[in-house]
Amino acid sequence: MSRHGGDGTVQGARDGAGPDADGRALRKALPRSAHGDWEPAADRPDPLRLLERQEATRLAELVPLRRERMAASPFAFFRGAANVMAADLAATPVTGPRVQLCGDAHLANFGGFAAPDRTLVFDVNDFDETAPGPWEWDVKRLVASVAIAGRDRGFDDGQRERATTATARAYREALRRFSGMRLLDLWSVRVDLEGTVQRWRARASRDERDRYERNLAKAHGKTSLRAFEKLTETVDGSVRIVSDPPLLVPIEETAAGGAAPDVEAGMRGLLASYRDSVAGATANLLSRYRYVHAARKVVGVGSVGTRCWIVLLLGERDDDPLFLQAKEAGPSVLAPYAGAGRYRHGGRRVVEGQWLMQAASDVLLGWLTVTDPAGEKRDFYVRQLWDWKMSADLDEMAPTALAAYGQLCGATLARAHARSADTRRIAAYLGSGDVFDRALARFAEAYADQNERDHAALVESGAAVAR
Known part of the structure; x- marks a missing residue:
């Protein structure tokens, strides 16, 4: 019978045992098949109340847009409800080992981008919720996202099971492989997207290959130069970011705007603060640019309402x-649920987590603190807006493509976890069989049911307001 600590961690591994024996001992305390169990706790927090508490810190005028985007589909709701699933996962037993978590590891938070050497790589690409925590939480969120995406596409039970099982298997097998590598060898592993796609082409349909080529061309076009062409205009001889409220609002049209000289002086001061957080060579690069304009921009689904x-x-x-x-x-x-972590500055938390989990990161990552018009200090992280960003088109994926993409994301997540901690205990716990894979596929379907109920509650709450 398993014993659990007050923090939900399973107790029972042998003190002083090697990582392999220790990992296998954890199976007796928490059978791998138990990861497939999901039942909402009797005292489960109301998901809509959790969203409301989160929205209390958001820009009030953008909250309805966030709700609208989350109501669009169960998968859209899942994307915006990372805090709901975090509360749910906190009620589930875990084995004990901790890694650096993405914190929001769903399918849409992986993708391609330019490495500093200007090759297109694939990796986790969203770290807003990154923190140290139980390794199981990221894996369960990822595999659940596969099931929910499959339902959105109308895939049948068997098609979804093959995709979820393949995703969990890819994580397990990759983690076992990475856990046996020398640290410096592990640190150099990254997914070259072009090479990966070349291997995939042989079994892809012509439509899938054509779609990828279009996405690749679009990604290579996503640069600051393209953003400059799309997002700016010339007004009275000066370059300005266009106004397209509420999605894009120039700074002078927001509460943060004031007299133009004050705004410009303030932005220069903030940029100087940001430069202090980056490497010396990057700071030198940034010093050769001058501030021109700024605007508030709505991004994502769950992030709508944050100050961006x-x-x-x-x-x-x-x-x-x-x-x-x-x-x-x-x-x-x-x-x-997992603790505050090492970094009190929210922006630094994000950047440090990204540096730790990614094999190649944006050289312009940094952080700063802003004092808003009400006198409240807010933390920010900084990155390039566009740098060959490439996302999978989940709405167009066939069942086999969803399974293949899930495998790519599962293996990538395993490498990210292995970079942050000694994962040999986890690898030994997972083993070479498929017990964990099948359990995660079962969990994914059960949680997809829960997600649909939560989504329906959100939709109904909007209908009630409308009435």
Whole structure:
């Protein structure tokens, strides 16, 4: 019979045992098949109340847009409800080992982007909720997202089971492989997207190959130069970010705007603070750009309502733009359940987690603190707005493509976890059989049912308001 600590961690591994024996001993305390169990706790927090508490810190005028986006489908709701699942996962038993978590590891939070050496790589690409915590939480959120995406696509039970099982298997097998590597070898592992796709082409349909080529061309076009063409206009001889409220609002049209000289001076001060958080060479690069304009931009689904800015800089030539994105970063949704973590600054928490989990990161990652018009201090992290960003088109995936993509994401997540901690105990616990894989597939379907109930409650709450 399993014993659980007050924090939900299973007790029972042998003190002083090696990682392999220790990991196998954990199976007796928490059978791998038990990871398939999901029943909402009798005292489960109301998911709508959890969303409301989160929205209390958001920009009130954007909350209805967030609700609208989350109501669009069960998968859209899942994307925006990381705090709901965090509360649910906190009620489930875990084996004990902790890693750096993405915190919101669903299918849409993986993708391609440019590495510093200008190759297209694939990795986890969203770290707003990153924090140290139980390894199981990321894996369960990822595999559940596969089931929910499959339902959105109308796939049958067997098609979804093959995709969820394949995703869990890819995580398990990759973690076992990475756990046996020398640390420096592990640190250099990354997914070259072009090479991966070349291997995939042989079994892909012509439509899938054509769709990928279109997405690749679109990704290569996602640069600051393209953003400059799309998001700016010239007004009275000056370059300005266009106004498209509520999605894109120039700074002078927001509560943060004031007299133009004050705004510009304030932005220069913030940029100087941000430069202090980056490496010396990058700080030198940034010093060669000048501030031009800024605007508030709505992004994502769950992030709607957070304070997110884009900042336009120009280099020594007027055709050398750089767009930065500064995004508000509060505590991780995992913090109430996994602990606050090492970094008190929310922006630094995000950046440090990204550096730790990613094999290649944006060289312009940094952080800063802003004092808003009400005098409240808010933490932000900074990155490039667009840098060859490439996302999978989940709405067009066939069942086999969903399974293949789930495998890619599962293996990528395993590598990210292995970079942050000694995962040999976890690998030994998972073993070489498929017990864990089948359990996770069962959990994914059960949680997809729960997600549909929560989504329906959100939709109904909107209908009630409308009536």
